[in-house]
Structures are given as structure tokens and as C-alpha cells.
Amino acid sequence: MTIKTILYVGEQTGNSLSRLNALRRLGYTVDVITPRLLLPRSSWVDKIFWRFSALPFVWWVNRGINKALKSKNKYDLVWVNAGDYLMPSSVNILKAKADKIINYNTDDPFGGRDKLRHFGYLRAISLYDLIIVVRKPNIGEAYERGAKRVHFCFMAADEVDHRPLKFSDEDIKRYQSEVLFVGTWLPERGAFLSDLISRGVPLTIAGKNWHKAPQWHKLKNHVVAQEGLWGADYVKAIQCAKVSLGLLSRQNRDLHTTRSMEIPIIGGLLCAQRTEEHEYLYKDCVEAIFWDSADQCAEKCLEMLNERELRERIAKKGQERAIKNSHLNEDLLQSIIDNLNTY
Incomplete structure (x- = not known):
């Protein structure tokens, strides 16, 4: 046919x-x-x-x-x-x-x-x-x-929508962040990100419905785009973040998400929950960073922020692996x- x-x-x-x-x-x-x-x-x-x-x-x-x-x-x-x-x-x-x-x-x-x-x-x-x-x-x-x-x-991910873009000094001023999460509020996410903040992680959040979080009083100063980030804004935000979180939905039984493909292909450093599928896609500490708890996530984020050469090397290897995986x-x-x- x-x-x-x-x-x-x-x-x-x-x-x-x-x-x-x-x-x-x-x-x-x-x-x-x-x-x-x-x-x-x-x-x-x-x-x-x-x-x-x-x-x-x-x-x-x-x-x-x-x-x-x-x-x-x-x-x-x-x-x-x-x-x-x-x-x-x-x-x-x-x-x-x-x-x-x-x-x-x-x-x-x-x-x-x-x-x-x-x-x-x-x-x-x-x-x-x-x-x-x-x-x-x-x-x-x-x-x-x-x-x-x-x-x-x-x-x-998408070959066109998630390709790395050229960005200017103005873009860096606008989009730069230390640890970035782009995504919608879910109950487990509010508690998790609040925990990261309590552990000293310099967090930036972009996404819808975060005002619904019981932890809003702690999160609100970290939310920069309450309608989310789309298109070139999304790509440049990932490129200008030192670490990008890949969170899963427990109710959706996620073991990976589109972020698992998009962040590395854009050239960002993926820092995500350890799952069987994530470990199939990328080598931990070589092509991505994986964690098992909020405490471990915070520890690894802070480590990556202090290790520029290692952080950039893992991001580059992750991008190469994402291209090879061809998802x-x-x-x-x-x-x-x-x-x-x-x-």
C-alpha cells in the first residue's frame, strides 16, 4: 500500500x-x-x-x-x-x-x-x-x-522545532537561568520543586497553573512565564539554562517524556528522574544526569552548576546520543x- x-x-x-x-x-x-x-x-x-x-x-x-x-x-x-x-x-x-x-x-x-x-x-x-x-x-x-x-x-523531538538556534547577548540576558523547569503544575511537581528550593537550588519555572500549587508562596518568585514557553522562546530558554529538569507525571505513568528527547537535542543538560527508559536512552553522568529523590536531584544540580567543563561535556555527549537515537x-x-x- x-x-x-x-x-x-x-x-x-x-x-x-x-x-x-x-x-x-x-x-x-x-x-x-x-x-x-x-x-x-x-x-x-x-x-x-x-x-x-x-x-x-x-x-x-x-x-x-x-x-x-x-x-x-x-x-x-x-x-x-x-x-x-x-x-x-x-x-x-x-x-x-x-x-x-x-x-x-x-x-x-x-x-x-x-x-x-x-x-x-x-x-x-x-x-x-x-x-x-x-x-x-x-x-x-x-x-x-x-x-x-x-x-x-x-x-x-522535532527536527525543525527543536534544532539549536543562534542567540545574541540580549537573548542570554533574557533567557539565562541556572536550573530550569518548563512544564505544567501537577501536585507532585509543586512539592518536589518546593523541596529543591529549600535545598538551595536556584530554580526557574515556566508553565501553566503554578498558582494552584499549595506551595505557591514559595514558588511564585521562581515562576517567570505563567503561560509556558513555546517555539523559539522554549528552545532558547533550554540553550541558556545550565541545567534543565525533566520531570515525569506519576498519574500518567511516565518513564520518559518529550522533554527527555527535546532537551538533549537542543543542546541542554538533561537532569531527570532515573527510570528504565531514561537509562536506555542515555548513560548516566556521561550523556545525562539522573536522580532518585529530591535530595539527590538538588545535590546533582548544585554539583553541575559548580562544574562548568563537566556540565558542558555531558550536554554535548547527550546531544550526540540524542542524534544517534533519532527519536x-x-x-x-x-x-x-x-x-x-x-x-
């Missing part, structure tokens, strides 16, 4: 947009449907979605998909990113317009976090020709839910498409 035309169903922001652009760079003809844009533009829609799932909006989604596809020829492939807004009836509409339909999801729909958000995905899982997951426990869980075929892969969007997406009939 030769794939030439793809319908991409997903957000046109963040890592989803990076995957969409990677498919186009690979030479595929790609049309896009973004389900959220088919719904009323009201904050109430998002509140209802997070509390009750996308089920109340199935009529709007299906109407919008039918309208978008009315004059379109059949596609070789429908690539669904996440699929949170798609109920089984929505997936069936898409299936009628393509030879194959696959789902790529970097979340943990089977875990304890955001369960209602993934209601549609779980109900429709048996309708996809291939389910792609990034957590090994999800393989068996997907089959238990009726999936036809399931493939595990590591998360990926990058173009390579990943092309591999999935090339092997679509063999998984």
Missing part, C-alpha cells in the same frame, strides 16, 4: 502541529481537521469537555467532519492525533473516507489522570487499524479494550507509515 494523501485529525498547536508539519516535510499531501475548531468558541465548551468528556458535543463534531469531507476524495490514510473529541460515530465517518485509520496518542488514556477526557478514545479504540502508544503497559491495556493492532514507540518526528512518522501493514 502506497501512502500519498493523509487526513490529519488533531490540534494545530504544540507537538501535534510539529507532527503535522513533519508529515508535510516528508512530502505527503496533508489535509487537516481540528475537532476543537468545529465546536462553539466558548470557555464553557472546554469546562464541559474536561468534566464530562466530548460526548455532549458529538453532534457538532460529526456535522463539522461531514461538512469538511463532503467534497473530498478518499484518502490513503487518516492519522488521528489523540482523538479525545472523537466518539465512535465520528471515527466511523473518518473510516469511510480512507483506506486506513490510525491513532497516535502520547497521553495515558488508560491511567488515572484525565479519565473523562479520554472517554471517546476508549470507546472507539477497536475501530482503528493501528493504535500507537508511548507507554509499554498501554500495549496490553489497548488489546484488552479491543484494539486490533498496537505498536509502542518512544516520544519524539525525531520525521524518522518516527515515516517508520510508522512504512510499516503500517507489518505491525
Whole structure:
């Protein structure tokens, strides 16, 4: 089966947009449907979605998909990113317009976090020709839910969006930090980063919802970008940080995240929780720094801040290893498409 035309169903922001652009760079003809844009533009829609799932909006989604596809020829492939807004009836509409339909999801729909958000995905899982997951426990869980075929892969950085950038003296003044964490607040993260601060780690935080942390009184002076960092701002912040933390989500059962790929490929020093997958990706103290507790994380951060030559050597080796690992969007997406009939 030769794939030439793809319908991409997903957000046109963040890592989803990076995957969409990677498919186009690979030479595929790609049309896009973004389900959220088919719904009323009201904050109430998002509140209802997070509390009750996308089920109340199935009529709007299906109407919008039918309208978008009315004059379109059949596609070789429908690539669904996440699929949170798609109920089984929505997936069936898409299936009628393509030879194959696959789902790529970097979340943990089977875990304890955001369960209602993934209601549609779980109900429709048996309708996809291939389910792609990034957590090994999800393989068996997907089959238990009726999936036809399931493939595990590591998360990926992007060849273009995460390439190192040239930066000026002004950029250094704007973005420089000692120890940086870029990410959204989660309960365990607030306690962990508060602990690092108490242990003397000069921390900078960029991300959403940190004001919700019970430790906000301690964290607030360390938060510099409450809407997060994106695009060139994100890349330059990693480049100008001496140490970049890679934190995991316990509820999402993370053993690695996109940060595990992005930080080294950008050229930053990855300092992350020790896991089996992290140790598979990088050699500890040679290509990245791993820790098992807040105390050990603080100790290693402070050590790296005092050892410039060692810090820069590990960051360089980490970048070389990340390039060798090649967990990058173009390579990943092309591999999935090339092997679509063999998984």
C-alpha cells in the first residue's frame, strides 16, 4: 500500500502541529481537521469537555467532519492525533473516507489522570487499524479494550522545532537561568520543586497553573512565564539554562517524556528522574544526569552548576546520543507509515 494523501485529525498547536508539519516535510499531501475548531468558541465548551468528556458535543463534531469531507476524495490514510473529541460515530465517518485509520496518542488514556477526557478514545479504540502508544503497559491495556493492532514507540523531538538556534547577548540576558523547569503544575511537581528550593537550588519555572500549587508562596518568585514557553522562546530558554529538569507525571505513568528527547537535542543538560527508559536512552553522568529523590536531584544540580567543563561535556555527549537515537518526528512518522501493514 502506497501512502500519498493523509487526513490529519488533531490540534494545530504544540507537538501535534510539529507532527503535522513533519508529515508535510516528508512530502505527503496533508489535509487537516481540528475537532476543537468545529465546536462553539466558548470557555464553557472546554469546562464541559474536561468534566464530562466530548460526548455532549458529538453532534457538532460529526456535522463539522461531514461538512469538511463532503467534497473530498478518499484518502490513503487518516492519522488521528489523540482523538479525545472523537466518539465512535465520528471515527466511523473518518473510516469511510480512507483506506486506513490510525491513532497516535502520547497521553495515558488508560491511567488515572484525565479519565473523562479520554472517554471517546476508549470507546472507539477497536475501530482503528493501528493504535500507537508511548507507554509499554498501554500495549496490553489497548488489546484488552479491543484494539486490533498496537505498536509502542518512544516520544519524539522535532527536527525543525527543536534544532539549536543562534542567540545574541540580549537573548542570554533574557533567557539565562541556572536550573530550569518548563512544564505544567501537577501536585507532585509543586512539592518536589518546593523541596529543591529549600535545598538551595536556584530554580526557574515556566508553565501553566503554578498558582494552584499549595506551595505557591514559595514558588511564585521562581515562576517567570505563567503561560509556558513555546517555539523559539522554549528552545532558547533550554540553550541558556545550565541545567534543565525533566520531570515525569506519576498519574500518567511516565518513564520518559518529550522533554527527555527535546532537551538533549537542543543542546541542554538533561537532569531527570532515573527510570528504565531514561537509562536506555542515555548513560548516566556521561550523556545525562539522573536522580532518585529530591535530595539527590538538588545535590546533582548544585554539583553541575559548580562544574562548568563537566556540565558542558555531558550536554554535548547527550546531544550526540540524542542524534544517534533519532527519536525525531520525521524518522518516527515515516517508520510508522512504512510499516503500517507489518505491525
